[in-house]
Amino acid sequence: MKIAIxxxxxxxxxxxxxxxxxxxxxxxxxxxxxGVRARAAAEDLGHAxxxxxxxxxxxxxxxxxxxxxxxVIIAAGANQKPGETRMxxxxxxxxxxxxxxxxxxxxxDVKNVKIIMLTNPLDVMVMxxxxxxxxxxxxxxxxxxxxxxxxxxxxxxxxxxVSTQSISxxxxxxxGDSSVVDWTGATVGALTLDDFCRxxxxxxxxxxxxxxxxxxxxxxxxxxxxxxxxxxxxxAAAADLLRCIINDEHxxxxxxxxxxxxxxxxxxxxxxxVGAGGVTATLKPKLSTKESSALRxxxxxxxxxxxxxx
Ligand code: NAD
Numbered sequence: 001m002k003i004a005i006x007x008x009x010x011x012x013x014x015x016x017x018x019x020x021x022x023x024x025x026x027x028x029x030x031x032x033x034x035g036v037r038a039r040a041a042a043e044d045l046g047h048a049x050x051x052x053x054x055x056x057x058x059x060x061x062x063x064x065x066x067x068x069x070x071x072v073i074i075a076a077g078a079n080q081k082p083g084e085t086r087m088x089x090x091x092x093x094x095x096x097x098x099x100x101x102x103x104x105x106x107x108x109d110v111k112n113v114k115i116i117m118l119t120n121p122l123d124v125m126v127m128x129x130x131x132x133x134x135x136x137x138x139x140x141x142x143x144x145x146x147x148x149x150x151x152x153x154x155x156x157x158x159x160x161x162v163s164t165q166s167i168s169x170x171x172x173x174x175x176g177d178s179s180v181v182d183w184t185g186a187t188v189g190a191l192t193l194d195d196f197c198r199x200x201x202x203x204x205x206x207x208x209x210x211x212x213x214x215x216x217x218x219x220x221x222x223x224x225x226x227x228x229x230x231x232x233x234x235x236a237a238a239a240d241l242l243r244c245i246i247n248d249e250h251x252x253x254x255x256x257x258x259x260x261x262x263x264x265x266x267x268x269x270x271x272x273x274v275g276a277g278g279v280t281a282t283l284k285p286k287l288s289t290k291e292s293s294a295l296r297x298x299x300x301x302x303x304x305x306x307x308x309x310x
Contacts, residue, residue: 001025001246004066006100007076008032008041008059011118014235015075016045016057022239023053024246029066030059032076063103070112071245072104073238074129077119079229080220086120086176087305093119094128094309101132110135114245114278117142118238122175123256123302126267128309130258137258137267138278144256144269145171146237148179151219155212160202162188169193170254171216172285173268173298180294181213185286241274248276255279266299266306 003019005012008030016028028045032038038059045057060066077093080086097119104115115133117140119125126142133140148171153164160167169186173179188196197204223230244251254269257279273281287295 001071002027002029002069003242004029004031004069004072004104006031006066006072006074006104007096007119008038009075010079010229010231011234012073012075013041013045014231015073015118015238016041017048018235018239019073019242020045020049020055020057021052022243024243025055027056027058029069030057031061031063031066032059035059035061063107066104067107069108071114071116071242072108073116073118073242074100074104074125075118075238076100077125080120080224082221082225082228086122086220087301089120090124090305090309093121093125097125097128098132101129105133105135114139114141116238116241117256118234120175121302121305123267123269124306124309126256127258127265127302127306130267131310136278138280140257141241141274141278142175142256142267142269143234143237143241144175145173145179145254146241146269147233148175148216148219148269149254150233150237151216152181152212155215156186159204159208159212160188160196160200170271170285172254172270173295174302175256175269176301177217178294178298178301179217179269180287180291180298181209181216182285182287182291183209184288184291244274245276245278250275250280252283266303268295268299268302 003025030038042059049055077096078089117126122142130140157164166189170182171179186193252271256267256269258267271283272279
C-alpha cells in the first residue's frame with residue numbers, strides 16, 4: 001500500500017507519523033511546494049521508522065513521484081492563526097486545492113484512487129476537490145467531524161466516568177463553527193444517554209449539554225491559542241480513516257463527502273459507512289427539531305461559501 005501526502009507542514013508530518021505507526025502501509029511519499037521542508041520531514045520520519053514498522057518514506061520533488069499511490073492525503077494550505085476561523089482560509093486554500101488536484105489526477109489511477117482531504121475549510125475543500133478531480137464522491141473523503149466527534153467523546157467520557165469506547169455520540173454538519181452535536185441519538189452502553197444518566201444518577205441538563213457543544217466547537221481555538229496549531233488529533237483521525245479504508249472495515253465514521261447534485265450539492269459530515277470503496281452508505285441521524293434546523297443552517301453556510309469560490 002503506497003500513500004502520498006501532499007503538504008508536509010505541521011499536519012502533514014503528524015499524519016505521516018500516525019500513518020507510519022499503523023503498520024498498514026509499506027511506502028509513504030511526501031510532496032510539498034517547499035521541497036526543503038519535505039526532504040527534511042522525510043529524513044526525520046525515516047529515522048523514526050527505523051524504530052518501528054519498516055516503511056519507506058521519501059520526499060518527491062514532482063507529482064510523478066506519487067504514481068502508484070492507492071490513497072492521496074491532502075494536508076496542504078494555510079492553517080488558522082489565533083483568532084482566525086476556518087472559513088477565513090477559504091480564498092487562500094481554494095487556490096491551493098485548484099493547484100494540487102489536477103496535478104494529482106494526472107498521476108494516479110483514476111479508477112481506484114481515494115483522496116482524503118484535510119485542508120480547511122474542510123467541507124468546501126471536499127466539494128472543490130470532488131468537482132476538480134471528477135472522481136465519484138464516495139472516493140473523495142474529508143475527515144470532517146471525526147475530530148469533533150473525538151473531542152465530544154473525550155469530554156463526555158470525563159463527565160460520565162466511562163470509556164470513550166462505550167459511548168456512541170456524533171458531531172455532524174460542518175467541520176467548523178456551525179457543527180451540531182446529535183444529543184438525541186447519543187447512547188452509552190446501549191442505553192440512551194438520558195437512561196444512562198438516570199441509572200447512574202448523573203445530571204446532564206441542557207445548559208451543561210450546551211456548554212459541552214460549545215467546548216467541542218471551540219477546542220481548535222483553545223489548542224491554537226496554547227500551541228500555535230493542532231496536529232495530534234487530526235493525525236490520529238486521518239490514520240484511523242485510512243485504516244478503515246485499507247482494511248475494508250465498514251465502520252461508521254462522521255466523514256464529509258459530496259451528496260446531491262446541482263444546487264442541492266453539498267459536502268458535510270454525517271455518520272457514514274466507510275470501507276475499501278470509500279463511503280459506501282450514509283445514515284440519517286436521529287435529530288430533534290432544533291438539531292435538524294441547526295444542521296440545515298450548517299449546510300447553508302457550507303454551500304454559501306462554496307458558491308463564493310466557484
Ligand atoms: P502548515 O503551514 O504547517 O503547512 C502547510 C504546508 O502546505 C506547508 O508546508 C506549505 O508549503 C504546503 N503547501 C501550501 N501550498 C501548497 C501547494 N500548492 N502545494 C503543495 N504544498 C503546499 O499548516 P498545517 O498546520 O500543517 O495545516 C495544513 C492544513 O490542515 C490547514 O488548512 C489547516 O487548517 C488544516 N487542518 C485541518 C484539520 C482537520 O480537522 N481537517 C485539523 C488541523 C488542521
